[in-house]
Amino acid sequence: KIDFSCPEQVQKLVDYVIEKFAKFSDNTPEDQNYLSSRTGTVAHKVIELLFSPDKNTKESGSAEYIQKQIGTGFDKAFEEALKKEGEILLQEQTSLDIKKFKTQLKDCLEQLLKGIKENNLHVLACEKEVVGKVGTLTIKGFIDMLLADSDGNIYIFDFKWTSSADRHANLIKENKSYQFALYEELVEKEMKANVKNVAYFLLPASTFVSSKELKGAINFQKVELDPERKGKNLLEEIQKSYDYRKKEISEGKLEENSNWEKEDITYENQIDSHEFMPVDYYKGKKSGAYNDI
Numbered sequence: 001k002i003d004f005s006c007p008e009q010v011q012k013l014v015d016y017v018i019e020k021f022a023k024f025s026d027n028t029p030e031d032q033n034y035l036s037s038r039t040g041t042v043a044h045k046v047i048e049l050l051f052s053p054d055k056n057t058k059e060s061g062s063a064e065y066i067q068k069q070i071g072t073g074f075d076k077a078f079e080e081a082l083k084k085e086g087e088i089l090l091q092e093q094t095s096l097d098i099k100k101f102k103t104q105l106k107d108c109l110e111q112l113l114k115g116i117k118e119n120n121l122h123v124l125a126c127e128k129e130v131v132g133k134v135g136t137l138t139i140k141g142f143i144d145m146l147l148a149d150s151d152g153n154i155y156i157f158d159f160k161w162t163s164s165a166d167r168h169a170n171l172i173k174e175n176k177s178y179q180f181a182l183y184e185e186l187v188e189k190e191m192k193a194n195v196k197n198v199a200y201f202l203l204p205a206s207t208f209v210s211s212k213e214l215k216g217a218i219n220f221q222k223v224e225l226d227p228e229r230k231g232k233n234l235l236e237e238i239q240k241s242y243d244y245r246k247k248e249i250s251e252g253k254l255e256e257n258s259n260w261e262k263e264d265i266t267y268e269n270q271i272d273s274h275e276f277m278p279v280d281y282y283k284g285k286k287s288g289a290y291n292d293i
Helices: 007-021 032-051 063-085 098-118 166-173 178-191 234-250
Strands: 122-134 137-148 154-161 195-203 207-210 220-222
Touching (some): 032 154, 098 195, 137 178, 154 178, 178 234
Parallel strands (some): 154 195, 207 220
Antiparallel strands (some): 122 137, 137 154, 195 207
């Protein structure tokens, strides 16, 4: 919810709409976080163009078919994705080396394909839309890649362009990957099939990160779950946290915590007793219970 009497909140909303839908941003080309975000968006698009099954081609989605797609169509897919999602990366003042980025990305696709092949998977969909009820919440999301093995078990891959594996490994270790929890729930409801594994695929390091095994000679980081968080029900934590915050907002209360100490935030103090979603405190992140508006 946005307080339209607050100019700062209104400006943030306007900035979001302009960047999200008009593809403009007031970020300078030298903003490394922004560059990383745009390179990640381009990478997602290239993967979608080359790995997505073609409903008119029987063997599409297989590792063999995707290998041919990469071999014959990578250059075209890269140019299309760059034009559609990353024109700012072509500006002369950006520090991004497009040629190097292109080489890195192709190497990443080969490693992603290797993971698919060595685990005997085939791609069911890229950017798969999932919509449904989880508790009282209506959830909508897009799964980067949905796959299946020969027994019909489902795999979910989520792609992240990042310079460090720490944050995503910690999300799995601390059992805080709410995105995966929601995806698993919605996919199993829709497809009536078991989700056998969920994994991050980190680019440009080409590293798979998961708490469950992936086979083959791939760059794989297996993460052990923290015993204190292992048995937590993430869907219940989401529902309880939502209900709590919704009640606060309906009562006109909003904890704006940029200058508060962690222990002074009521949400923080009740996480354990009320089984709320834990707050992320990681390097570079604003501390507190809310993301930036």
